[in-house]
Amino acid sequence: GQNIDQPTEMTATEGAIVQINCTYQTSGFNGLFWYQQHAGEAPTFLSYNVLDGLEEKGRFSSFLSRSKGYSYLLLKELQMKDSASYLCAVKDSNYQLIWGAGTKLIIKP
Amino acid sequence: NAGVTQTPKFRVLKTGQSMTLLCAQDMNHEYMYWYRQDPGMGLRLIHYSVGEGTTAKGEVPDGYNVSRLKKQNFLLGLESAAPSQTSVYFCASSYRGMGSGANVLTFGAGSRLTVL
Numbered sequence: 001g002q003n004i005d006q007p008t009e010m011t012a013t014e015g016a017i018v019q020i021n022c023t024y025q026t027s028g029f030n031g032l033f034w035y036q037q038h039a040g041e042a043p044t045f046l047s048y049n050v051l052d053g054l055e056e057k058g059r060f061s062s063f064l065s066r067s068k069g070y071s072y073l074l075l076k077e078l079q080m081k082d083s084a085s086y087l088c089a090v091k092d093s094n095y096q097l098i099w100g101a102g103t104k105l106i107i108k109p
Numbered sequence: 110n111a112g113v114t115q116t117p118k119f120r121v122l123k124t125g126q127s128m129t130l131l132c133a134q135d136m137n138h139e140y141m142y143w144y145r146q147d148p149g150m151g152l153r154l155i156h157y158s159v160g161e162g163t164t165a166k167g168e169v170p171d172g173y174n175v176s177r178l179k180k181q182n183f184l185l186g187l188e189s190a191a192p193s194q195t196s197v198y199f200c201a202s203s204y205r206g207m208g209s210g211a212n213v214l215t216f217g218a219g220s221r222l223t224v225l
């Protein structure tokens with residue numbers, strides 16, 4: 001079966017750095033997405049990785065290792081508005097998106 | 110610039126009743142999708158459309174029907190609602206198709222459906 005694993009919940013302090021991990025076992029790989037979802041709102045696109053390595057976009061970076069079936073989202077200089085769920089999704093060999101259950105990130109002052 | 114608009118935002122149904130969720134997008138996207146989101150689970154694709162007049166089944170299509178009569182609208186119907194269909198439903202659209210690399214999805218705000 002296909003599986004995406006993320007921690008259910010994480011807590012971090014305002015101004016700090018947090019790393020949210022995502023491991024996947026899918027039938028093939030055609031890219032990995034990270035979305036942010038504030039409570040009661042729509043998911044919004046953060047990043048896309050298809051090649052190994054780090055993609056940096058402002059305070060957010062996303063890393064991919066295809067050989068390890070592993071990605072992480074790195075959030076720097078945390079702000080209270082970063083409190084949200086972070087969804088990892090992998091596109092499999094049939095180009096279907098497989099979604100993780102999401103990681104709820106709680107930021108404390 | 111509304112993006113993706115879903116109506117209604119909330120609805121309570123009794124078992125066996127029918128209803129339709131409406132999704133409208135103003136971005137001229139070809140591709141549209143209906144997902145459901147349940148606690149502790151990832152988003153699951155119900156049905157999708159690759160263009161006006163076309164629909165296709167996703168991962169969990171049973172109990173749902175869809176129509177795409179106009180490019181900007183994608184309707185999700187429940188003919189006979191069941192408690193297992195209690196969920197938050199998200200519509201999404203994309204400029205590119207699923208086979209086209211980074212096909213970024215733009216989601217609506219969601220419709221929370223409760224079936225008693």
